[in-house]
Amino acid sequence: MTENPVRESRLLRGVHRTVTGLHPALESLVAAIVGLLIGALLMYIWGFDPWKAYWALLRGAYGGSYEWASSLARGTPLILTALTFAICVRAGMFNIGAEGQTMIGAMAAVCVALFAAPTGLHLVIGLVFAAVAGALWSVVPAVLRVTRGVSEVISTIMFNWIGRWLALYLAIYVIVDPMRAEKTLTVPVTARFPILVRGTDLSASIFVAVGVALLVYFLLWHTTMGYEVRAAGLNPTAARYGGIRNKRTMIISFLLGGAAAGLAGATMAMGLPPSYAIFGGGGLPELTNLGFDGMAVAMVGRNHPIGILMAAVFFGGLNAGGRVMQFYGSNPVPLEMIRVVMGAIVLALAIPELIRLFPAIKRQGERLFAVLRRRRETRSKEGEA
Amino acid sequence: MNENAGPGARQNADGYFLRAEGITKIYSDGTVALKEATLEIHPREIIGLLGENGAGKTTLTKILSGLLPPSHGRVVSPRGPVRFANPREALDFGIGMVHQHFALVGTFTATENVALSHEKPFSRIRLAKTRERLEALMEESGLRVPLDVPVEKLAVGEQQRVEILKVLSRDVQLLILDEPTSVLTPLEVDELFALLRKLKEKGTSVILITHKLKEVQSITDRIIVLRHGEMVGDVRTAEATAERLAQLMVGKTLDGAPTAVELSAEQLPRVLSATRKKGSSGEGILHVIDLVARGNTGELAVNGVTFDVHGGEIFGIAGVEGNGQSELVECLTGLRVPVAGTATIRGKNILGKDPRQIYRLGVAHVPEDRWRLGLVLPFTLAENAILGVHRWKEFQGPFGILRRGKVNQHVRELMNRFDIQATGPNAPAKSLSGGNQQKLIVGRELAKDPAIVVASQPTRGLDIGAARYIRDLLIEMRDNGRAILLVSADLDEVLALADRLAIMYEGQFMTLCRPDSLNREQIGMLMGGVACKEVA
Numbered sequence: 026m027t028e029n030p031v032r033e034s035r036l037l038r039g040v041h042r043t044v045t046g047l048h049p050a051l052e053s054l055v056a057a058i059v060g061l062l063i064g065a066l067l068m069y070i071w072g073f074d075p076w077k078a079y080w081a082l083l084r085g086a087y088g089g090s091y092e093w094a095s096s097l098a099r100g101t102p103l104i105l106t107a108l109t110f111a112i113c114v115r116a117g118m119f120n121i122g123a124e125g126q127t128m129i130g131a132m133a134a135v136c137v138a139l140f141a142a143p144t145g146l147h148l149v150i151g152l153v154f155a156a157v158a159g160a161l162w163s164v165v166p167a168v169l170r171v172t173r174g175v176s177e178v179i180s181t182i183m184f185n186w187i188g189r190w191l192a193l194y195l196a197i198y199v200i201v202d203p204m205r206a207e208k209t210l211t212v213p214v215t216a217r218f219p220i221l222v223r224g225t226d227l228s229a230s231i232f233v234a235v236g237v238a239l240l241v242y243f244l245l246w247h248t249t250m251g252y253e254v255r256a257a258g259l260n261p262t263a264a265r266y267g268g269i270r271n272k273r274t275m276i277i278s279f280l281l282g283g284a285a286a287g288l289a290g291a292t293m294a295m296g297l298p299p300s301y302a303i304f305g306g307g308g309l310p311e312l313t314n315l316g317f318d319g320m321a322v323a324m325v326g327r328n329h330p331i332g333i334l335m336a337a338v339f340f341g342g343l344n345a346g347g348r349v350m351q352f353y354g355s356n357p358v359p360l361e362m363i364r365v366v367m368g369a370i371v372l373a374l375a376i377p378e379l380i381r382l383f384p385a386i387k388r389q390g391e392r393l394f395a396v397l398r399r400r401r402e403t404r405s406k407e408g409e410a
Numbered sequence: 411m412n413e414n415a416g417p418g419a420r421q422n423a424d425g426y427f428l429r430a431e432g433i434t435k436i437y438s439d440g441t442v443a444l445k446e447a448t449l450e451i452h453p454r455e456i457i458g459l460l461g462e463n464g465a466g467k468t469t470l471t472k473i474l475s476g477l478l479p480p481s482h483g484r485v486v487s488p489r490g491p492v493r494f495a496n497p498r499e500a501l502d503f504g505i506g507m508v509h510q511h512f513a514l515v516g517t518f519t520a521t522e523n524v525a526l527s528h529e530k531p532f533s534r535i536r537l538a539k540t541r542e543r544l545e546a547l548m549e550e551s552g553l554r555v556p557l558d559v560p561v562e563k564l565a566v567g568e569q570q571r572v573e574i575l576k577v578l579s580r581d582v583q584l585l586i587l588d589e590p591t592s593v594l595t596p597l598e599v600d601e602l603f604a605l606l607r608k609l610k611e612k613g614t615s616v617i618l619i620t621h622k623l624k625e626v627q628s629i630t631d632r633i634i635v636l637r638h639g640e641m642v643g644d645v646r647t648a649e650a651t652a653e654r655l656a657q658l659m660v661g662k663t664l665d666g667a668p669t670a671v672e673l674s675a676e677q678l679p680r681v682l683s684a685t686r687k688k689g690s691s692g693e694g695i696l697h698v699i700d701l702v703a704r705g706n707t708g709e710l711a712v713n714g715v716t717f718d719v720h721g722g723e724i725f726g727i728a729g730v731e732g733n734g735q736s737e738l739v740e741c742l743t744g745l746r747v748p749v750a751g752t753a754t755i756r757g758k759n760i761l762g763k764d765p766r767q768i769y770r771l772g773v774a775h776v777p778e779d780r781w782r783l784g785l786v787l788p789f790t791l792a793e794n795a796i797l798g799v800h801r802w803k804e805f806q807g808p809f810g811i812l813r814r815g816k817v818n819q820h821v822r823e824l825m826n827r828f829d830i831q832a833t834g835p836n837a838p839a840k841s842l843s844g845g846n847q848q849k850l851i852v853g854r855e856l857a858k859d860p861a862i863v864v865a866s867q868p869t870r871g872l873d874i875g876a877a878r879y880i881r882d883l884l885i886e887m888r889d890n891g892r893a894i895l896l897v898s899a900d901l902d903e904v905l906a907l908a909d910r911l912a913i914m915y916e917g918q919f920m921t922l923c924r925p926d927s928l929n930r931e932q933i934g935m936l937m938g939g940v941a942c943k944e945v946a
């Protein structure tokens with residue numbers, strides 16, 4: 026031991042400690058740089074010029090007011106779906122259901138096309154529809170969890186599929202545009218979010234997203250209810266001892282998260298020019314993956330509303346700039362390669378959070394393993410007897 | 411006051427096993443937990459580590475066992491400086507530590523838990539080997555535990571034995587025990603000490619942290635005293651008087667003649683009862699009739715218990731841990747639903763109610779497991795200080811806002827009143843020393859101004875001064891007509907405080923009497939389940 030034989034494990038531990046000990050923002054920054062480096066390496070190996078490609082990415086993401094607006098527009102729904110995940114993590118659960126809740130929320134928002142109302146009020150009605158629909162879509166998994174102990178991971182994934190096909194059905198058969206079968210009814214002008222920067226997708230829906238993020242921050246850290254939710258998430262046994270009704274906090278956080286995801290759907294249906302409609306024909310392309318990307322945004326933002334706002338700007342930029350990469354220069358990067366690079370960046374960003382989660386996951390696995398083995402042994406013993 | 415050069419220097423200068431040189435520990439929030447601590451550990455000695463809550467005892471031992479790196483200073487062995495990156499490296503070197511809070515996996519058996527500290531823990535060979543080793547060890551050390559039962563089903567004393575076996579299975583040269591006795595009954599303490607003596611004869615050194623002077627004096631060879639992170643004393647046990655130690659710890663003489671409860675357990679009941687007003691039996695507050703409850707594994711943990719607690723009395727429940735006390739308390743505080751029986755507080759049924767409703771009936775509960783139940787560790791001190799009272803009117807603003815200002819004010823009052831040492835209301839509860847965490851919980855509960863306090867091991871891990879303060883406070887509350895249900899494995903404490911005493915064994919009360927009507931042998935027999943009719 027005088028020589029210290031286990032040097033490399035110490036190095037690893039040191040690196041781990043430094044990475045996780047850094048200030049959260051710094052940590053995400055380091056991860057982003059690592060991700061970009063890996064992406065650069067991949068592009069280099071396949072014979073593309075990483076400098077040019079990243080320059081294109083940067084220009085495409087934040088090169089001017091037009092680019093900024095596009096990036097923010099793409100980040101807007103991600104803020105909301107990230108909140109869905111983050112609220113439930115704070116309450117001690119993994120809610121994977123933002124994907125389905127967003128789709129259902131978008132369909133509910135499209136329903137405003139079925140009736141007329143004054144400008145402004147029409148918009149608000151649409152938002153309420155979407156939020157309520159999203160929340161309702163999370164009720165069943167929440168109730169199953171609370172009453173029967175059904176894992177919310179499984180049930181929300183199932184509900185994602187149910188939600189997706191239900192939304193498709195609605196888009197193709199029920200609220201379909203009679204003139205153009207590939208898309209839904211168009212949201213009327215009275216219920217549209219005004220466009221903030223002419224010629225871009227950036228609409229006033231970003232205010233809704235930022236507002237909800239601030240509201241969630243306030244709810245979780247400055248109200249009694251938020252205190253209860255966080256306590257129950259961190260130590261359910263102590264929370265029960267402290268008179269907190271855990272079932273209630275679970276349901277509340279699920280409903281809040283569902284409402285946020287529903288609103289994400291509304292921002293797409295009511296704030297996305299030029300169509301202001303959802304394309305059922307293409308299999309809901311605008312809505313697909315919003316929920317899953319939101320989980321990545323939440324992890325990078327460390328499940329904190331303010332962190333999520335920053336992470337959403339970054340992810341929006343990646344999305345917007347990624348499109349530019351494929352048109353840039355003499356040897357542009359193909360779309361597939363861009364996806365690979367994005368994947369590398371997202372993975373690198375998620376790794377610090379995964380490192381933190383890893384011991385818990387490992388412990389769970391070990392426990393399961395031991396219990397199973399013991400069962401098997403007792404059973405074989407019983408068999409012998 | 412610095413006596414570092416004392417006995418260490420007198421012994422053979424090169425004969426040490428390990429030496430800590432100028433160890434300083436500064437935590438990331440700037441807390442200086444240790445200042446230039448220097449000590450030498452020799453083979454074949456038992457060292458007592460004394461100090462008030464937050465003095466740095468746990469920090470020092472964590473550094474020695476590789477769990478924390480020191481900020482400055484180094485650890486040296488006769489062969490040169492050593493650095494441990496993690497506890498496993500320290501174990502390989504021969505240093506093992508049993509922590510204040512156990513680190514066992516509840517669903518694992520003892521064998522599996524021990525195997526975990528080895529490479530490839532779950533291979534069949536490893537498990538078989540571990541089992542063999544454990545059986546030999548149990549034979550040798552006399553520490554008996556069931557090897558094939560998940561440890562969560564074991565009593566706390568047994569779990570501790572698993573922890574010790576885990577460390578011993580690695581052939582350690584230095585065994586560090588952080589407050590091992592606070593959860594043990596006197597009999598278990600005797601067993602533990604017998605083992606320590608045996609280990610010492612075989613050449614192992616032991617560092618023992620405890621707040622009980624009686625224990626330190628009975629078993630250690632040398633006593634090291636820490637105060638606010640500084641080593642203020644290193645004295646031979648034979649030369650140390652209780653007064654001297656107490657003085658070293660606090661830096662001044664403790665006032666008042668009857669010093670710590672631990673010093674004079676035999677005459678203590680008399681000392682205290684002289685100062686207490688006669689336990690006036692007020693109105694009955696808690697009535698329990700024929701309570702039956704199942705434990706976590708479905709066994710009958712509480713098997714027909716009947717008693718009542720009046721205002722103005724302290725009702726003590728003693729017994730070896732794991733005889734149904736925890737389950738009984740959980741039934742009374744809304745954490746467990748009993749199978750049969752009735753329990754009322756001031757005539758209102760409490761069985762099956764949730765902890766919120768029970769709190770509203772005027773019940774405060776100091777839980778026995780401060781990490782699982784009492785605290786939300788990642789929360790701040792302030793957030794923990796309002797757990798359970800967070801819905802108090804004075805904390806509520808408009809729109810359900812939690813009024814931070816009022817909360818912090820309440821917390822500062824608690825910190826002053828109960829001498830909770832921390833950097834401030836926003837310090838994470840994790841960063842508090844074990845004793846200060848306990849003070850936080852006790853303070854929070856007693857500040858509820860309850861009609862009845864259900865206190866499990868309320869002074870566990872508290873230093874002498876703090877423990878005395880809490881005991882005095884319990885007596886004061888009793889004198890003000892409150893009812894107190896005191897459950898403790900610390901027999902001295904129960905005997906000193908209780909007006910009436912029940913001894914619990916296998917889910918039943920062996921006896922229910924006045925504490926002074928029994929002598930210690932009789933109590934010991936009752937706790938072991940041997941009924942002696944004449945005393946009942």
Ligand SMILES: Nc1ncnc2c1ncn2[C@@H]1O[C@H](COP(=O)(O)OP(=O)(O)OP(=O)(O)O)[C@@H](O)[C@H]1O
Nearest residue numbers: 437443463464465466467468469841843844845846
């Ligand atoms: N992780 C941490 N971060 C910041 N400060 C800490 C941390 N752990 C301990 N401290 C501080 O260091 C000091 C010494 O703590 P330590 O746990 O060593 O005390 P102790 O002597 O074991 O006390 P006790 O008898 O109460 O267990 C205390 O002031 C404590 O608040």
Ligand SMILES: [Mg+2]
Nearest residue numbers: 468510843844
């Ligand atoms: Mg300690």
